[in-house]
Amino acid sequence: MTNATLPQPAPPSATNGWSAWDAFLVSVSETGFMQSSWWADFRVEAGYGNFGVVLRNRGAILGGAVVLTYEYAPGHCFYYIPEGPVLPAGERAASEVFATVLGFRAVPGFKDCFMESRDTLCIDLRPPEPAILAQMKPKGRYNIGVARRHGVVVIEDNSRRGLASFLRIYQATARRQGLEPKPRAYFEGLTRKLAALGQGTVFFAEHRGRRIAAAVVVYLGSRATYFFGGSLAASRELMAPYLLHFEIMMRAKAMGCEWYDLWGVAPPGEPDHAWQNISVFKRKFGGVEVRLVPTLDLVYDRVAYDRYGTCG
Template sequence: MEYFLQTKAWEDFQKSLGRHVHRQSGPGWSFLAIEEKNPAGKVLYAPYGPVAGSVEAFDAALAALRTLAKSCGAVFVRIEPVGLDPESAPGTLRNRGLQPAPVNQQPELSWIVDLDRDFKDVLAEMKPVNRNLYRNIHKKGVTFRATQDPEDIRVLLNFLHMTARRNGFKPQSDEYLTQVAQSLMPAGAATLFIADLHGGPVAAALAYDSADTRTYAHAAMDDTHRKLSAGIPLLVTLMADAQEKGLKHVDLWGVAPADQPDHKWAGFTAFKKSFGGREIAYPGTWDLPINRPRYAAYQAARKLRDGIKSLLKRPTR
């Protein structure tokens, strides 16, 4: 799989935000790293990177990241390595001076639907209700379309606002997603899929494409038409379109661990798993301190802040 957050399209998008980015590669390894700011100072962050085909290749990539971080004055490097065995990775990473980041920036578990087979077999792994909706929802007047016009992102933004009000969560800003659309859609790296009911939109989903994988990134629907469940056949349409374009996988993005039924992602994890597929695990997010005194001070300040927040949340008598 080619990970979208390591692609040239994502690099161009980061540049459009005014960020400094770095791309390096060598035998069996590569990375895209982005300069970011946090309370510690400058951070060099490689989302789902470096990508390495072996432990030896990972060591070479890590050495390159360390040198790069020193040259640009980064306090630490934050990585999410791809290619290491998730079970042995913690030991491998700790032995090289890395430590787990306070939180995982990208999901540690994701859900993949493989498309390198007849689409009938893809449908056969889905729950019957998903297949039936995909095959029959046109009888209710619902149609689907794909667009790469950045102006159409407004459809998704409106539905995200509705979902945020209903569920009490804070979506990414309109400005950010508008910039995503303006950078990625004309380049063919992002596509917005829209479900229409009698000519008016009722659901939308934004997907990103790498060389072999389509990533399901953002989706929302009109509250007033929830009973239609148009988001289900919309996602199946997104998958069918990906296969027609020669892509091999659809990445449905983060899911909750199977042994955590009360996880905050449990609801949409069940939704994603209803389309068939398989789980993929990553080692998670790890930090490599470069300026150790400043990194230690950053960690101490973070723990103090978290401790104060915890105390403030305790009920008073």
């Protein structure tokens, strides 16, 4: 790639390595928080290493990637780029970068292996509140009203009590859905880091002082992302999750966010998908469905790759 073919964006305000990268990410609405330096640092707790690759033109960052590394056996590792790489905004420059990764391919044995969700649902927060409500499914709007009439309120709590409340709701939801919950230590580290950096918070829907639904939300630039959450089945008739997510949207909008990413839905036309029930709920908020590029692998060691086997 040559300087003559590259656009010339304004350079980031920060100058040191990770800070400059994070400042660049804030301006790129197409990527997610898993390309941020704090996420790479957080995953160190799970045994991942990391390094960064940056594309520059005359000192200005154009794109790149945070690369996570994981040693799954002595002397054997894989590299993983979650929600990346981040390509230059200019179509011509992006095409040149993309051309260099054509050797990456989806391998049949791994075609259904996604470490993060491939299909997601994003709500446009740029219109006024009445328009955001109007684009929802009628049942979604109705259930927001039901929760309000029952006196459900939405609060934020990043304290130790908040963590305990979140875990109670999250674990109950995981058991109900037959999922393996992440351990307490994962959320201790995650919520501590989000609160310290001001890049996320824990929301709750309360009814008469009892917390009955919860959501961990992460902020990056113009995007707010629903990362984890749940609700108590015993309070289903209160419709608390509907008001919870609507209030999260309105608070994110007030902060300047333009999109609310509901983080994963079942692909269209797959009624037996494990996420089908939660997807029915999420789709009541309307929005735009997004299908991401599938997982792509570049194999350096064919023998080791075959030995690693299929996902799971």
